[in-house]
Amino acid sequence: MLEKNLLEVEKRVQAACDRAGRKREEVTLIAVSKTHPASMVQEVYDLGIRTFGENKVQELCEKEAILPKDIRWHMIGHLQRNKVKQVVGKACLIHSVDSLRLAEAIEAEAAKKDLTVDILLEVNMAGEESKFGLTPEEVPDLVDKVAAFPHLHIKGLMTIAPNVENPEENRVHFANLRKLSVDIAAKKVNNVNVSILSMGMTNDYEVAIEEGATMIRVGTGIFGKRDYDIT
Numbered sequence: 001m002l003e004k005n006l007l008e009v010e011k012r013v014q015a016a017c018d019r020a021g022r023k024r025e026e027v028t029l030i031a032v033s034k035t036h037p038a039s040m041v042q043e044v045y046d047l048g049i050r051t052f053g054e055n056k057v058q059e060l061c062e063k064e065a066i067l068p069k070d071i072r073w074h075m076i077g078h079l080q081r082n083k084v085k086q087v088v089g090k091a092c093l094i095h096s097v098d099s100l101r102l103a104e105a106i107e108a109e110a111a112k113k114d115l116t117v118d119i120l121l122e123v124n125m126a127g128e129e130s131k132f133g134l135t136p137e138e139v140p141d142l143v144d145k146v147a148a149f150p151h152l153h154i155k156g157l158m159t160i161a162p163n164v165e166n167p168e169e170n171r172v173h174f175a176n177l178r179k180l181s182v183d184i185a186a187k188k189v190n191n192v193n194v195s196i197l198s199m200g201m202t203n204d205y206e207v208a209i210e211e212g213a214t215m216i217r218v219g220t221g222i223f224g225k226r227d228y229d230i231t
């Protein structure tokens with residue numbers, strides 16, 4: 001089942017790239033393995049995938065400890081400051097930085113461990129109350145502040161679009177995230193390179209690719225439904 005799913009996702013990613021006149025290599029597929037056992041991650045790994053996303057620190061750390069060391073783990077879920085210590089050094093990219101306080105906590109831990117941490121700023125493009133993330137208006141100011149942190153590198157922006165029936169409804173949010181990244185890039189802040197756009201999930205990754213996504217986060221499309229989605 002996993003191989004068939006992966007082939008289907010790969011086919012759709014390629015088709016979306018073709019429609020948008022983009023190269024397949026411009027889009028990184030992150031296999032979102034949250035709630036699924038390490039054995040399933042290993043299966044997907046054996047099919048060639050090396051980039052996995054988790055939304056909980058503990059689960060990321062548990063899987064990281066037992067799965068192959070060449071896996072690139074991405075922390076894609078909301079991050080609490082008291083969990084920063086565990087994830088710094090394990091995740092190659094933290095997608096969910098949404099406050100100065102969180103950025104400060106990551107900077108402090110990175111300094112302590114003497115490493116640099118790549119991060120994305122999470123933006124709540126649709127203004128959903130149920131979601132974490134900065135407002136688009138808050139982003140430029142946080143970029144300026146975090147740019148001065150020696151152990152953090154802002155690499156781009158991330159958004160979680162609303163859960164909609166028709167993915168076309170999310171096109172505007174993806175287009176707006178891209179515009180925001182273009183505006184930030186134009187300011188040429190030192191130490192900041194906003195080339196990554198992490199946007200698009202199972203339901204809407206094709207639209208996201210058409211609007212410029214460079215990372216898509218696909219869980220259900222690869223691993224199938226999560227238990228808590230069914231119960």
Ligand SMILES: *Cc1c(COP(=O)(O)O)cnc(C)c1O
Nearest residue numbers: 032055076201202217218219220
């Ligand atoms: C769970 C999750 C995904 C993947 O969702 P699917 O709809 O299963 O593809 C993507 N991004 C984040 C932040 C998630 O928590």
